[in-house]
Amino acid sequence: MRDAAPDTARFLADLHELRRIGAFRTGVHRPTYTPDDMRSREWLMAKMREVGLEPEMDGIGNVIGRHKGPGRTLLAGSHIETQDEAGWLDGALGVVAALALAREGLPVDVIAFADEEGHYGDFLGSRSAIGLVTEAEMDAARHATHGKPLREALREAGLEGRPRLRLDPARYEGFLELHIEQGSQLEAAGMRSGPVTGIVGVRVWRIRALGQQDHTGGTTMAERKDAAVAAMRVLAAIDDQFPMLAGPRTTWTCGRIALTPNAPHVIAGEAEMIFQFRDLSEEVLDRLEERLRRIVQEVDRRDRCAVTLEPVSRAAAAPSAPAFHAAICRAAERHAPGAWAAMPSGAIHDAQWMARVMPAAMLFTPSIGGISHHWTEDTAAADLELSLRILHDAAREILAA
Amino acid sequence: MRDAAPDTARFLADLHELRRIGAFRTGVHRPTYTPDDMRSREWLMAKMREVGLEPEMDGIGNVIGRHKGPGRTLLAGSHIETQDEAGWLDGALGVVAALALAREGLPVDVIAFADEEGHYGDFLGSRSAIGLVTEAEMDAARHATHGKPLREALREAGLEGRPRLRLDPARYEGFLELHIEQGSQLEAAGMRSGPVTGIVGVRVWRIRALGQQDHTGGTTMAERKDAAVAAMRVLAAIDDQFPMLAGPRTTWTCGRIALTPNAPHVIAGEAEMIFQFRDLSEEVLDRLEERLRRIVQEVDRRDRCAVTLEPVSRAAAAPSAPAFHAAICRAAERHAPGAWAAMPSGAIHDAQWMARVMPAAMLFTPSIGGISHHWTEDTAAADLELSLRILHDAAREILAA
Known part of the structure; x- marks a missing residue:
């Protein structure tokens, strides 16, 4: 193991090198499985070789570089593809930082999960790596906007027929992911680093009100079944009651x-709302779910419209592994005393899936102006360097434990 | 003048004859200026000649049949074109009933206003007939869905270059319009006829909330500017306060x-609502407008979103001419004792425009199941006959006064 200070210059140079692949203005455009995305995966494999790792790309595009030494290792990384015309650090930061850890000689496997950005599905790469993506799901998956089948995209990318990676939890001490914040909380608080307490759970619901479509002039208030009013009453009750329970x-x-029909002179016959809530605590989520059910039930009972509630999706909260989070906080305090704040991640990341099979934790670095999913996304170079120092320090402590 | 009992058999026969032009299932499809619509106007002119009127079609498609005798006359009628695949009585009833009055020898001018159904504009025929449609408006008018210019449609219909009718209020005692109710209030109350107290005024508003589009996970409740929440708060205040003022x-x-962007995982950056209220009393409308302004102002002041209110359109209430309405009520009581109820019209009709230049009143006849703007629209034959008897009786009384 080399000196405790990681090579931040090489780290920044790598980030800027990767940034040139699919460059769009000051950001990048590397949607999953496009030629530029595949070039970035090849670039990553070459870099992995350079720092002594054994690279491999699997049948869904996941790239892993394995540490050659014996014993347990840390898994670290993020994703490498981007949203359309998006930022240069979203995903890339975590992968290139993991590479920097390996360069320092730490026993680290570096991973770039495919399609975290959801062009073809829901965290296809990380879910596949822990056995949650069936062949049937892959057969059915299509591009979110233009509808190209996933299988076709994989064939064009040269990945058809390759086996899919299945991570062996026994090999790993756990998983670390460095990521940009994609929000403005750190910046607003004047903080330079954000050890993540956990990734929030998300419960998504479809609330439907069924009324009676009618002319706005001919139907008295006493007769009408206005689905827009019923929907509004549900939202108003949430607005009123959720703050006390949250x-x-x-x-x-x-x-x-x-x-x-959403027409100015027609009473809405139907209203459909997609409603979601997020929290790190399953207890809070349960409390809110129970209240939501009561609110919908009550509006359904009192109103002339039928109001129903249907779950759309549910992702469990993933608190960071306490020992990992503590190590990251200590490292943050050493490198940025008083200038860091622990915070939950309101967005879902690959780490949430890794947390299902091994200890996992994340570290956020500030996004300038909170901008993300746009080519103007950026982070100060000093904050990028700081994030690598903290991650490196925490990884050393975790590996030494 | 013939006997006081109008020829209801001929009246029904005329309605059924007209129904065959553009027949669609049990309804009709005669959108404005289409060949079937023009055929129905020609049919009407022939009928006018038959009952001794002098017919004329003007440059916007209005058909008027003038009484040949001297002195003042009553104007009566409605419209003859239909919504797409709509009912056989909506509009046609009032025109054919007016024809029946003329057939009885009453001094009545029969009119079918063009495009009441708004295929190309906003009450083009009746507004044109009282001088409210400029050439510039005609140049700009286009079909509401396929965008064909009004001028092109008029050329194709053979109306290009014809002068437009301008009604001379001095010629008329006033205007009478018989129309289907297009609601279920008469039916629900077991009533067979509805003298109209007036046509409600309508004020239409655009309410806009401007917030900040953000990721639903990354943005705390304290930071966010959710335009959907601001919009909902305006609607909730209306729902809460309007009943006490209405x-x-x-x-x-x-x-x-x-x-x-109306996406499940994105906080709405903007919300736009079209809101309207209707009443026969301008005083009530003024009161509601004042409250709406206060509600919007208050949400704008308290919320983190900017909320604005903008008028979209305003139609003044048109109470029926008291003497006409009284004559219709007396006739209703004679022909359907205890089985009629005076009611406002929640929808706008050509009569609202006529009321600007002469005394005007309407009579509603029940719609089975309240259905209108659909080919299943219908009214019991006995109610149709009754409506003609009441209209005839009222017209005689008005003309005798």
Whole structure:
């Protein structure tokens, strides 16, 4: 093992080298399985070889570089493809930082999970690596916007027929993922680093109100069954009651409302809302779910519309492994005394899936202006360097334990 | 003048004859200026000649049949084109009933206003007939769905270059319009006829909330500017406060909500709602407008989103001419004692425009199941006959006064 200070210059140089593949303005455009995405995976494998790892790309595009020495290792990484015309650090940061750990001689397997950005599915790479993606799911998967089948994209990328990686939890002490914050909380608080307490659980619901489509002029208030009003009453009750039940970091959102027919002079016959809430505590999530059920039941009972609640998806909260999180916090305090703040991740990351089979933890580094999923996404070079120092320090402590 | 009992058999026969032009299942399909619509106008002109009127079609498709005798006359009618695949009585009833009045020898001008159904504009025929449609409006008017210019449609219909009718209020005692109810209030109350107290005023508004589009996971409740929440708070305040300010027949509706980007995992950056309220009393409408302004102002002030209110359109209430309405009520009581109920019209009709230049009143006849704008629209034959008897009786009384 070399000196305790990692080579931040090489780390930054690697990031800038990777940034040139699929460059778009100051960001990058490397959607999953496109030629530029595949070039970046090849680039990564070459880098892995260079730092002494044994690289391999699997049948879904996951790239892993295995440490050659004996004994247990740490798994570290993130993803390498991007959203369309997006930022240069989202995903790339965690992969290149993992590479830097390996370069320092730490027993680390470096991984770039495929399609974290969801072009073809829901965390296909990380879920596949822990056995959660069936062949049937792969047969059915299609590109979210243009509809190309996943199988076709894999064939074009030269991945058809390759076996898919299955991680062996017994090989690993655990998983570490460095990622940009994609929010502005660290920046707003004047903090330079954010050890992640865990990844929130998310419960997504479809709330539907069924009323009666009618002319807005001819139907009296006493007669009408206005689905928009029933939907609004559900949202108003949530707005009123959730603050008293929520934890300090709970979020809840209705991002989608669809009225039918959604015409100015027609009473809505149907309203559909997608509603979600997120928290690190399953207890808080359970409490909110119970209240949501009661609210929907109550509006259904009182209103002339039928109101129903249907689960759309549910992701369990993944608290960071306590020992890993503590090591990251100590490292943050050593390298940025008083300038770090532990925080939950409101967004889901590959680490949430790794947490199902091994101890896992994440570290956030600030995003300038909180911007992400846009080519203007950026992080100060000094913060990038700091994030590597903290990650390196924490990894050493975890491996030494 | 002939006997006081109008020829209901001929009246029904005329309605069924007209029904065959553009027949669609049990309804009709005669959109404005289509060949079937023009055939129905020609049919009407022939019928007008037959009952002794002098027919004329003007440059926007209005058909008027003028009484040949001297002195003042009553104007009566409605419209003859239909919504797509719609009912056989909506509009046609009022025109054919007016024809029946003329057949009885009453001094009546019969009119079929063009495009009441709004295929190319907003009450083009009746507004044109009182001088409210400029050449510039005609140049700009296009079909609501396929976008064909009004001028092109008029050329194809052979109406290009014809002068447009301008009604002379001095010629008329006033205007009478018989129409189907297009609602279920008469039917629900077991009533067979509905003298119309007036046509409600309508005020339509655009309410916009401007927030900040953000990821639903990364943005805390304290940071977010959720336009959907601001919009919902406006609607909730309306839902809470309007009942205490409204009249017994006031209606209010938000039929259209558009969130941007309207995606499940994105906090809405913008919300736009179209909101309207209707009442026969301008005083009630003023009261609701004032409250709406306060609600929007208050949400704008308290919420982190900017909320604005913008008028979209405003139609003044048109109470029926008291003497006409009284004559219709007396006739209803004579022909259907205890089985009629005076009611406002929640929908706008050509009569609202006529009311600007002459006394005007309407009579509703029940719609089976309240259905309209659909080919299954229908009214019992006995109710149709009754409606003609009441209209005829009222017209005689008005003309005798």
